[in-house]
Amino acid sequence: MQISNFDINPKDVVEKDGLAEKILSTIAGIEGGDGRGPMQLAGYSTHCALETWGFPQHPGVGNFIPTDDKTLLTLLGKPEDIRAWMWDNVVQYIPEATAKLGLEGTHTFIPPAVVGDILGLEYAGALVAGYPFVPCHEVKVVRDGKIVKANLWKEAVEKQAARLEPFFNLCKKYGISANHEMHYDTMARGITEYRQVLEMMGDLAKAVFYLGIDGSHAWQGESAQQWIRDGGDRIRNVHIKNMYRQYGLPLITGDLEWKGRGMHFGAADEGPTPIASFINDLVAHSDFVNQPTYKGDEPIGQIDGKDVYLKFVIGEGEHPFMTQVTVAKEYAQLLNKVCQRRYGAGFSVGGTKG
Numbered sequence: 001m002q003i004s005n006f007d008i009n010p011k012d013v014v015e016k017d018g019l020a021e022k023i024l025s026t027i028a029g030i031e032g033g034d035g036r037g038p039m040q041l042a043g044y045s046t047h048c049a050l051e052t053w054g055f056p057q058h059p060g061v062g063n064f065i066p067t068d069d070k071t072l073l074t075l076l077g078k079p080e081d082i083r084a085w086m087w088d089n090v091v092q093y094i095p096e097a098t099a100k101l102g103l104e105g106t107h108t109f110i111p112p113a114v115v116g117d118i119l120g121l122e123y124a125g126a127l128v129a130g131y132p133f134v135p136c137h138e139v140k141v142v143r144d145g146k147i148v149k150a151n152l153w154k155e156a157v158e159k160q161a162a163r164l165e166p167f168f169n170l171c172k173k174y175g176i177s178a179n180h181e182m183h184y185d186t187m188a189r190g191i192t193e194y195r196q197v198l199e200m201m202g203d204l205a206k207a208v209f210y211l212g213i214d215g216s217h218a219w220q221g222e223s224a225q226q227w228i229r230d231g232g233d234r235i236r237n238v239h240i241k242n243m244y245r246q247y248g249l250p251l252i253t254g255d256l257e258w259k260g261r262g263m264h265f266g267a268a269d270e271g272p273t274p275i276a277s278f279i280n281d282l283v284a285h286s287d288f289v290n291q292p293t294y295k296g297d298e299p300i301g302q303i304d305g306k307d308v309y310l311k312f313v314i315g316e317g318e319h320p321f322m323t324q325v326t327v328a329k330e331y332a333q334l335l336n337k338v339c340q341r342r343y344g345a346g347f348s349v350g351g352t353k354g
Protein backbone atom coordinates (compact mmCIF):
# COMPACT_ATOMS: atom_id res chain seq x y z
CA MET A 1 0.00 0.00 0.00
CA GLN A 2 1.03 3.62 -0.47
CA ILE A 3 0.31 6.09 2.33
CA SER A 4 -0.02 9.86 2.07
CA ASN A 5 1.33 12.69 4.19
CA PHE A 6 -2.36 13.56 4.71
CA ASP A 7 -2.68 10.30 6.65
CA ILE A 8 0.75 10.29 8.27
CA ASN A 9 2.25 13.70 9.07
CA PRO A 10 6.02 13.59 8.39
CA LYS A 11 6.67 15.82 11.42
CA ASP A 12 5.01 13.23 13.66
CA VAL A 13 7.04 10.42 12.11
CA VAL A 14 10.26 12.32 12.88
CA GLU A 15 9.39 13.65 16.35
CA LYS A 16 7.27 10.89 17.93
CA ASP A 17 9.44 8.01 19.13
CA GLY A 18 8.37 4.64 17.79
CA LEU A 19 5.72 5.99 15.37
CA ALA A 20 7.51 4.81 12.23
CA GLU A 21 7.88 1.32 13.69
CA LYS A 22 4.20 1.30 14.73
CA ILE A 23 3.10 2.28 11.22
CA LEU A 24 5.16 -0.47 9.63
CA SER A 25 4.01 -3.14 12.09
CA THR A 26 0.37 -2.09 11.64
CA ILE A 27 0.64 -2.39 7.85
CA ALA A 28 2.41 -5.74 8.18
CA GLY A 29 -0.49 -6.95 10.34
CA ILE A 30 -3.05 -6.43 7.56
CA GLU A 31 -3.95 -9.68 5.82
CA GLY A 32 -5.52 -9.84 2.40
CA GLY A 33 -9.06 -11.05 1.76
CA ASP A 34 -7.80 -14.54 0.88
CA GLY A 35 -5.69 -14.77 4.03
CA ARG A 36 -2.39 -13.86 2.44
CA GLY A 37 -0.02 -11.38 4.02
CA PRO A 38 1.70 -9.42 5.22
CA MET A 39 0.82 -6.14 3.52
CA GLN A 40 3.83 -3.97 2.63
CA LEU A 41 4.43 -0.23 2.53
CA ALA A 42 5.15 0.46 -1.14
CA GLY A 43 5.51 4.23 -0.96
CA TYR A 44 5.09 7.50 0.90
CA SER A 45 3.16 10.00 -1.19
CA THR A 46 3.94 13.67 -0.53
CA HIS A 47 2.83 15.24 -3.81
CA CYS A 48 0.37 17.75 -2.38
CA ALA A 49 2.74 18.94 0.35
CA LEU A 50 5.53 19.71 -2.15
CA GLU A 51 3.11 21.28 -4.63
CA THR A 52 1.59 23.51 -1.92
CA TRP A 53 4.98 24.67 -0.65
CA GLY A 54 6.33 25.33 -4.13
CA PHE A 55 3.17 26.87 -5.62
CA PRO A 56 1.41 28.79 -2.81
CA GLN A 57 -0.14 31.21 -5.32
CA HIS A 58 -2.60 28.52 -6.42
CA PRO A 59 -6.15 29.64 -5.55
CA GLY A 60 -7.09 26.18 -4.21
CA VAL A 61 -4.05 25.93 -1.95
CA GLY A 62 -6.14 26.14 1.24
CA ASN A 63 -7.30 22.56 0.70
CA PHE A 64 -3.75 21.29 1.11
CA ILE A 65 -2.49 23.16 4.17
CA PRO A 66 -2.91 20.69 7.06
CA THR A 67 -3.98 23.07 9.81
CA ASP A 68 -7.11 24.39 11.50
CA ASP A 69 -9.17 27.22 10.04
CA LYS A 70 -7.88 29.71 12.62
CA THR A 71 -4.30 29.31 11.39
CA LEU A 72 -5.47 29.07 7.79
CA LEU A 73 -7.07 32.52 8.04
CA THR A 74 -3.67 34.03 8.88
CA LEU A 75 -2.04 32.33 5.85
CA LEU A 76 -4.40 32.44 2.88
CA GLY A 77 -3.61 35.11 0.33
CA LYS A 78 0.00 35.37 1.56
CA PRO A 79 2.13 33.05 -0.60
CA GLU A 80 5.40 33.59 1.27
CA ASP A 81 3.67 32.99 4.63
CA ILE A 82 2.18 29.76 3.25
CA ARG A 83 5.59 28.67 1.97
CA ALA A 84 7.22 29.39 5.36
CA TRP A 85 4.48 27.58 7.32
CA MET A 86 4.61 24.53 5.05
CA TRP A 87 8.39 24.34 5.37
CA ASP A 88 8.33 24.71 9.16
CA ASN A 89 5.54 22.20 9.74
CA VAL A 90 5.60 19.70 6.88
CA VAL A 91 8.12 19.86 4.04
CA GLN A 92 11.42 19.89 5.92
CA TYR A 93 10.42 16.64 7.67
CA ILE A 94 9.59 14.67 4.50
CA PRO A 95 13.10 13.34 3.70
CA GLU A 96 13.85 12.19 7.25
CA ALA A 97 10.35 10.69 7.68
CA THR A 98 10.73 8.80 4.40
CA ALA A 99 14.06 7.40 5.57
CA LYS A 100 12.60 6.46 9.00
CA LEU A 101 9.88 4.51 7.20
CA GLY A 102 12.70 2.56 5.58
CA LEU A 103 11.99 3.77 2.05
CA GLU A 104 14.49 4.79 -0.63
CA GLY A 105 12.32 7.62 -1.98
CA THR A 106 9.13 9.64 -1.73
CA HIS A 107 6.44 9.95 -4.43
CA THR A 108 5.99 13.65 -5.25
CA PHE A 109 4.76 16.36 -7.55
CA ILE A 110 7.73 18.67 -7.99
CA PRO A 111 6.08 22.10 -8.03
CA PRO A 112 5.79 24.06 -11.27
CA ALA A 113 7.97 26.96 -12.27
CA VAL A 114 5.87 29.79 -10.86
CA VAL A 115 5.22 33.25 -12.20
CA GLY A 116 4.73 36.59 -10.52
CA ASP A 117 8.32 37.02 -9.34
CA ILE A 118 10.00 36.90 -12.75
CA LEU A 119 10.17 40.36 -14.30
CA GLY A 120 8.04 40.20 -17.41
CA LEU A 121 5.70 37.55 -15.98
CA GLU A 122 3.61 39.58 -13.58
CA TYR A 123 0.49 37.45 -13.47
CA ALA A 124 -0.66 34.61 -11.21
CA GLY A 125 -0.63 30.93 -11.98
CA ALA A 126 1.67 28.17 -13.11
CA LEU A 127 4.11 28.86 -15.89
CA VAL A 128 2.97 27.28 -19.14
CA ALA A 129 5.86 26.92 -21.52
CA GLY A 130 4.23 27.29 -24.89
CA TYR A 131 2.66 29.72 -27.33
CA PRO A 132 0.76 31.93 -26.71
CA PHE A 133 1.48 31.93 -22.98
CA VAL A 134 5.24 31.90 -22.36
CA PRO A 135 7.58 31.31 -25.31
CA CYS A 136 10.51 29.01 -24.56
CA HIS A 137 12.75 31.16 -26.75
CA GLU A 138 14.10 34.63 -26.03
CA VAL A 139 11.55 37.43 -25.89
CA LYS A 140 11.85 41.18 -25.55
CA VAL A 141 11.08 42.56 -22.06
CA VAL A 142 11.62 45.88 -20.30
CA ARG A 143 14.18 45.84 -17.47
CA ASP A 144 15.76 48.91 -15.84
CA GLY A 145 14.19 51.08 -18.50
CA LYS A 146 15.78 49.10 -21.33
CA ILE A 147 14.47 46.52 -23.78
CA VAL A 148 16.43 43.30 -23.33
CA LYS A 149 16.07 39.71 -24.53
CA ALA A 150 15.32 37.03 -21.94
CA ASN A 151 14.34 33.35 -21.84
CA LEU A 152 11.57 33.65 -19.25
CA TRP A 153 10.91 29.91 -19.09
CA LYS A 154 14.55 29.14 -18.25
CA GLU A 155 14.66 31.95 -15.67
CA ALA A 156 11.53 30.65 -13.94
CA VAL A 157 12.80 27.04 -13.85
CA GLU A 158 16.13 28.16 -12.38
CA LYS A 159 14.29 30.31 -9.80
CA GLN A 160 12.19 27.35 -8.68
CA ALA A 161 15.28 25.12 -8.64
CA ALA A 162 16.91 27.57 -6.21
CA ARG A 163 13.81 27.37 -3.98
CA LEU A 164 13.97 23.58 -4.07
CA GLU A 165 17.63 23.49 -3.00
CA PRO A 166 17.01 23.13 0.77
CA PHE A 167 14.58 20.27 0.16
CA PHE A 168 16.87 18.55 -2.33
CA ASN A 169 19.79 18.93 0.08
CA LEU A 170 17.78 17.19 2.81
CA CYS A 171 16.93 14.40 0.36
CA LYS A 172 20.63 14.01 -0.31
CA LYS A 173 21.43 14.07 3.42
CA TYR A 174 18.97 11.26 4.21
CA GLY A 175 19.77 9.28 1.07
CA ILE A 176 16.35 9.39 -0.56
CA SER A 177 15.06 10.37 -3.99
CA ALA A 178 12.21 12.77 -4.78
CA ASN A 179 10.29 10.82 -7.41
CA HIS A 180 8.29 13.19 -9.58
CA GLU A 181 4.93 12.10 -11.00
CA MET A 182 4.62 13.89 -14.33
CA HIS A 183 1.25 15.59 -14.26
CA TYR A 184 -0.57 18.64 -15.56
CA ASP A 185 0.44 21.79 -13.63
CA THR A 186 3.75 20.43 -12.33
CA MET A 187 7.38 21.29 -13.11
CA ALA A 188 7.54 18.59 -15.81
CA ARG A 189 4.38 17.36 -17.50
CA GLY A 190 6.00 14.86 -19.85
CA ILE A 191 9.29 13.06 -20.42
CA THR A 192 10.61 15.53 -23.03
CA GLU A 193 9.97 18.45 -20.67
CA TYR A 194 11.42 16.52 -17.71
CA ARG A 195 14.72 16.05 -19.54
CA GLN A 196 14.80 19.75 -20.48
CA VAL A 197 13.99 20.90 -16.95
CA LEU A 198 16.52 18.52 -15.36
CA GLU A 199 19.32 20.07 -17.44
CA MET A 200 18.24 23.60 -16.46
CA MET A 201 18.01 22.72 -12.76
CA GLY A 202 21.57 21.44 -12.46
CA ASP A 203 23.65 18.82 -10.63
CA LEU A 204 21.77 18.80 -7.30
CA ALA A 205 18.49 18.02 -9.06
CA LYS A 206 20.17 15.27 -11.09
CA ALA A 207 21.27 13.65 -7.82
CA VAL A 208 17.79 13.42 -6.22
CA PHE A 209 15.07 14.48 -8.71
CA TYR A 210 13.92 11.15 -10.22
CA LEU A 211 10.64 9.88 -11.67
CA GLY A 212 7.56 8.24 -10.20
CA ILE A 213 5.73 7.18 -13.35
CA ASP A 214 1.95 7.12 -13.70
CA GLY A 215 1.32 6.22 -17.32
CA SER A 216 -2.32 7.25 -17.14
CA HIS A 217 -1.18 10.89 -17.21
CA ALA A 218 0.44 10.51 -20.65
CA TRP A 219 -2.44 12.17 -22.46
CA GLN A 220 -0.75 15.22 -23.94
CA GLY A 221 0.80 13.56 -26.97
CA GLU A 222 3.48 11.33 -25.46
CA SER A 223 2.73 7.68 -24.70
CA ALA A 224 3.39 5.81 -21.47
CA GLN A 225 5.78 3.55 -23.39
CA GLN A 226 7.72 6.61 -24.57
CA TRP A 227 8.04 7.75 -20.95
CA ILE A 228 9.58 4.38 -20.08
CA ARG A 229 11.95 4.25 -23.06
CA ASP A 230 13.14 7.86 -22.73
CA GLY A 231 13.13 8.06 -18.93
CA GLY A 232 14.05 4.51 -18.01
CA ASP A 233 17.27 5.37 -16.20
CA ARG A 234 15.39 7.84 -13.94
CA ILE A 235 12.35 5.74 -12.93
CA ARG A 236 12.16 4.83 -9.25
CA ASN A 237 8.49 3.97 -8.71
CA VAL A 238 5.48 3.26 -10.89
CA HIS A 239 1.69 3.30 -10.71
CA ILE A 240 0.11 0.69 -12.97
CA LYS A 241 -3.03 2.41 -14.17
CA ASN A 242 -4.80 3.10 -17.44
CA MET A 243 -6.89 6.04 -18.59
CA TYR A 244 -10.15 6.01 -20.46
CA ARG A 245 -10.73 8.59 -23.22
CA GLN A 246 -14.23 9.73 -24.13
CA TYR A 247 -13.57 11.26 -27.53
CA GLY A 248 -15.57 14.33 -28.41
CA LEU A 249 -15.41 15.63 -24.83
CA PRO A 250 -12.81 18.15 -23.55
CA LEU A 251 -9.92 16.84 -21.47
CA ILE A 252 -10.04 19.97 -19.33
CA THR A 253 -13.39 21.52 -18.55
CA GLY A 254 -15.14 23.62 -15.95
CA ASP A 255 -18.00 21.10 -15.81
CA LEU A 256 -18.43 19.96 -12.20
CA GLU A 257 -19.79 16.56 -13.30
CA TRP A 258 -16.54 14.61 -13.64
CA LYS A 259 -18.18 11.71 -15.53
CA GLY A 260 -18.61 14.08 -18.45
CA ARG A 261 -14.96 14.92 -18.87
CA GLY A 262 -12.93 13.48 -21.73
CA MET A 263 -10.37 11.60 -19.60
CA HIS A 264 -10.62 9.61 -16.42
CA PHE A 265 -8.74 6.66 -14.95
CA GLY A 266 -10.06 3.35 -16.16
CA ALA A 267 -9.91 -0.41 -15.87
CA ALA A 268 -6.93 -2.45 -17.04
CA ASP A 269 -8.44 -3.40 -20.39
CA GLU A 270 -9.60 0.07 -21.49
CA GLY A 271 -7.43 2.93 -22.59
CA PRO A 272 -4.42 3.54 -24.81
CA THR A 273 -1.89 1.71 -22.64
CA PRO A 274 -1.63 -2.08 -23.12
CA ILE A 275 -0.84 -2.92 -19.50
CA ALA A 276 0.91 -6.22 -20.26
CA SER A 277 3.26 -4.47 -22.71
CA PHE A 278 3.74 -1.65 -20.19
CA ILE A 279 5.02 -4.14 -17.59
CA ASN A 280 7.38 -5.82 -20.05
CA ASP A 281 8.68 -2.44 -21.24
CA LEU A 282 9.53 -1.59 -17.64
CA VAL A 283 11.70 -4.68 -17.40
CA ALA A 284 13.28 -4.23 -20.83
CA HIS A 285 13.86 -0.48 -20.96
CA SER A 286 14.16 0.89 -17.43
CA ASP A 287 16.11 0.52 -14.21
CA PHE A 288 12.83 0.34 -12.27
CA VAL A 289 12.99 -3.33 -11.30
CA ASN A 290 16.71 -3.02 -10.53
CA GLN A 291 16.15 -0.43 -7.78
CA PRO A 292 15.26 -1.34 -4.17
CA THR A 293 12.17 0.16 -2.57
CA TYR A 294 13.54 -0.25 0.95
CA LYS A 295 16.90 0.44 2.49
CA GLY A 296 18.60 -2.94 2.84
CA ASP A 297 16.20 -4.62 0.38
CA GLU A 298 17.18 -8.09 -0.82
CA PRO A 299 16.69 -8.88 -4.54
CA ILE A 300 14.15 -11.58 -5.47
CA GLY A 301 16.29 -12.81 -8.36
CA GLN A 302 18.11 -11.71 -11.48
CA ILE A 303 17.32 -10.89 -15.12
CA ASP A 304 20.27 -10.62 -17.52
CA GLY A 305 22.70 -10.59 -14.59
CA LYS A 306 21.02 -7.65 -12.83
CA ASP A 307 19.42 -7.87 -9.39
CA VAL A 308 15.63 -7.61 -9.55
CA TYR A 309 13.30 -6.06 -6.95
CA LEU A 310 9.53 -6.38 -7.36
CA LYS A 311 7.46 -3.34 -6.36
CA PHE A 312 4.26 -2.73 -8.27
CA VAL A 313 1.54 -0.38 -7.04
CA ILE A 314 -1.77 -1.22 -8.69
CA GLY A 315 -5.25 0.27 -8.68
CA GLU A 316 -6.02 3.87 -7.75
CA GLY A 317 -8.97 3.44 -10.10
CA GLU A 318 -11.37 6.30 -10.74
CA HIS A 319 -14.05 4.72 -12.88
CA PRO A 320 -17.63 5.95 -13.31
CA PHE A 321 -19.16 2.47 -13.31
CA MET A 322 -16.86 0.38 -11.10
CA THR A 323 -15.55 0.57 -7.53
CA GLN A 324 -11.86 1.16 -6.85
CA VAL A 325 -11.68 -2.31 -5.27
CA THR A 326 -13.02 -3.93 -8.46
CA VAL A 327 -10.58 -1.98 -10.65
CA ALA A 328 -7.62 -2.81 -8.39
CA LYS A 329 -8.49 -6.50 -8.42
CA GLU A 330 -8.67 -6.51 -12.23
CA TYR A 331 -5.18 -5.00 -12.39
CA ALA A 332 -3.86 -7.56 -9.91
CA GLN A 333 -5.29 -10.45 -11.92
CA LEU A 334 -3.78 -9.09 -15.14
CA LEU A 335 -0.40 -8.48 -13.49
CA ASN A 336 -0.46 -12.06 -12.21
CA LYS A 337 -1.11 -13.42 -15.72
CA VAL A 338 1.78 -11.36 -17.14
CA CYS A 339 4.17 -12.57 -14.44
CA GLN A 340 3.11 -16.20 -14.89
CA ARG A 341 3.37 -16.13 -18.69
CA ARG A 342 6.51 -14.04 -19.06
CA TYR A 343 8.55 -14.87 -15.96
CA GLY A 344 7.13 -18.18 -14.72
CA ALA A 345 6.20 -16.84 -11.31
CA GLY A 346 2.92 -15.42 -10.05
CA PHE A 347 1.05 -14.69 -6.85
CA SER A 348 -2.42 -15.08 -5.36
CA VAL A 349 -4.81 -12.18 -5.88
CA GLY A 350 -6.62 -10.93 -2.80
CA GLY A 351 -7.13 -7.69 -0.94
CA THR A 352 -8.80 -6.16 2.05
CA LYS A 353 -12.53 -5.50 2.04
CA GLY A 354 -13.63 -1.94 1.15
